[in-house]
Amino acid sequence: MNTISVKASENYNILIGNSILPQIGTLVSEIMPNRTVAIISDTNVWPLYGHIISKSLLDAGFSPIHMVFPAGEASKNIDTYLKILTFLADNKVTRTDLLVALGGGVVGDITGFAAATYLRGISYIQIPTSLLAMVDSSVGGKTAIDLPVGKNLVGAFKQPRLVLCDVDTLNTLPRPLFLDGCAEIIKYAMIYDSALFASLMQTGPAFDCTSVITKCVSLKRNVVQEDEFDIGMRQKLNFGHTIGHAIEVSSNYQLTHGQAVAAGMAIVTKAACRNNICQQDVYGNLIALLQKFSLPTKTDFSAEVLFLSALSDKKRSGDTVNLVIPNDIGRCEIVPVPVSELEDFIKAGL
Numbered sequence: 194m195n196t197i198s199v200k201a202s203e204n205y206n207i208l209i210g211n212s213i214l215p216q217i218g219t220l221v222s223e224i225m226p227n228r229t230v231a232i233i234s235d236t237n238v239w240p241l242y243g244h245i246i247s248k249s250l251l252d253a254g255f256s257p258i259h260m261v262f263p264a265g266e267a268s269k270n271i272d273t274y275l276k277i278l279t280f281l282a283d284n285k286v287t288r289t290d291l292l293v294a295l296g297g298g299v300v301g302d303i304t305g306f307a308a309a310t311y312l313r314g315i316s317y318i319q320i321p322t323s324l325l326a327m328v329d330s331s332v333g334g335k336t337a338i339d340l341p342v343g344k345n346l347v348g349a350f351k352q353p354r355l356v357l358c359d360v361d362t363l364n365t366l367p368r369p370l371f372l373d374g375c376a377e378i379i380k381y382a383m384i385y386d387s388a389l390f391a392s393l394m395q396t397g398p399a400f401d402c403t404s405v406i407t408k409c410v411s412l413k414r415n416v417v418q419e420d421e422f423d424i425g426m427r428q429k430l431n432f433g434h435t436i437g438h439a440i441e442v443s444s445n446y447q448l449t450h451g452q453a454v455a456a457g458m459a460i461v462t463k464a465a466c467r468n469n470i471c472q473q474d475v476y477g478n479l480i481a482l483l484q485k486f487s488l489p490t491k492t493d494f495s496a497e498v499l500f501l502s503a504l505s506d507k508k509r510s511g512d513t514v515n516l517v518i519p520n521d522i523g524r525c526e527i528v529p530v531p532v533s534e535l536e537d538f539i540k541a542g543l
C-alpha cells in the first residue's frame with residue numbers, strides 16, 4: 194500500500210493499493226475515536242462494497258449507518274443534498290461524527306459538500322471507487338453540487354480527513370468509465386510528467402493501477418499544497434478542459450467528460466503547435482497515446498460553436514480566457530487569451 198501525505202488546511206493521508214476496504218475500521222480508528230459513521234453511496238456502488246465497509250467499521254467498534262441515492266450526475270443536485278442533510282439530522286449525527294463518501298466523483302462531491310456545511314462542518318473520508326475519482330476528484334478538497342443552469346456552481350473547499358483508494362474496486366468499473374478516467378491520467382502526463390507519458394505509451398490501458406494512481410495523486414497533491422484555493426498554478430489542471438467542457442456542453446453531455454477532455458487536449462495542442470508555442474512532435478505523440486486508450490482526438494463541432502460555449506467557462510476573467518497550453522510533453526503554461534482571439538485559436542486546433 195502506498196501513502197501520499199497532503200499538507201493543506203487539513204493534513205491527511207491518501208492510501209492507494211489492494212484490499213484496503215476491509216481495513217477501513219482499523220484505519221479510521223487510527224484517526225478518529227469510535228463514533229457514528231454515516232456512509233453515503235449510490236445505487237451501483239453500495240450493493241458491491243457497502244457490506245465490506247459496514248462490517249469492518251462494526252468490527253472496529255463504530256456505529257455505521259448509510260444512505261444510498263440513485264447513481265449518476267442527475268443526482269448531484271439540491272434535492273439529494275437536502276436528503277443527505279435530513280438523513281444526518283434524523284440520525285442525530287453530531288459534529289464529532291464522521292461522513293464517508295463511497296463511490297465515484299458524484300458521491301464524493303455531494304458528500305464533501307454536505308460535510309462542509311452540515312452543522313458548519315463535519316469530518317469526512319473519501320473512498321473513491323471510479324478511476325476518475327481516485328486520480329482527480331477525491332484529492333484536493335473541492336466539493337460541489339450542480340444547479341439546473343450549470344454544473345458545480347455551488348460548493349466549498351473542504352479537505353477530507355483520509356482518502357482510501359482500493360484499486361480492487363476498479364475491477365467492477367465498466368470499461369468505458371475506466372477509459373474515461375484515463376483521459377485525466379494522460380492530462381497529468383501532458384502537464385507535468387514526460388516519464389509517465391512514455392510509460393503509458395508502453396502499457397496502454399494495461400498500466401499498473403497502484404503505481405499510476407499514486408503518481409497522479411502525488412502530482413495533484415503538489416499542486417493542491419501550492420494553490421489549495423485555485424487562484425494560481427492549480428489552474429494548470431484545467432488543461433484540455435476549457436475546450437473539452439465546450440465539447441461536453443455542445444454534445445448535450447452525450448460525450449462523456451473524459452472523451453470531451455481528450456478531444457479538448459488534442460485541439461489545444463494542435464493549435465499550440467500551429468502557433469509555434471509547442472514542440473512540433475507533441476501533437477502526433479498525444480494523438481498516438483489517446484488512440485491507444487480508444488479516446489477521441491477531434492470533434493465535429495465548429496470553432497464558432499465551441500467558442501460561444503467556452504465563453505461561459507468559469508476560468509474566464511473579463512476579456513480574457515485562461516487557456517492551459519502545452520509547450521512540450523510534461524510542460525504547460527497558463528496563457529490569458531483575449532476573447533477576440535479565442536475563436537481563431539480554436540480554429541487552428543480543429
Ligand SMILES: NC(=O)c1ccc[n+]([C@@H]2O[C@H](COP(=O)([O-])OP(=O)(O)OC[C@H]3O[C@@H](n4cnc5c(N)ncnc54)[C@H](O)[C@@H]3O)[C@@H](O)[C@H]2O)c1
Binds near residue numbers: 237
Ligand atoms: N471535486 C473535484 O475536484 C472534481 C474533479 C473532477 C470531477 N469531479 C466530479 O466528478 C464527477 C464525475 O465522477 P465519476 O466519473 O466518478 O462519476 P460517477 O460518480 O457518476 O461514477 C460513474 C458511474 O460509475 C459507477 N461506479 C463508480 N465506481 C464503480 C465501481 N467501482 N464499480 C461499478 N460502478 C462504479 C457509478 O455508480 C456511476 O454510475 C462529476 O460530477 C464531476 O463534476 C469533481
Ligand SMILES: [Zn+2]
Binds near residue numbers: 434454
Ligand atoms: Zn476533468
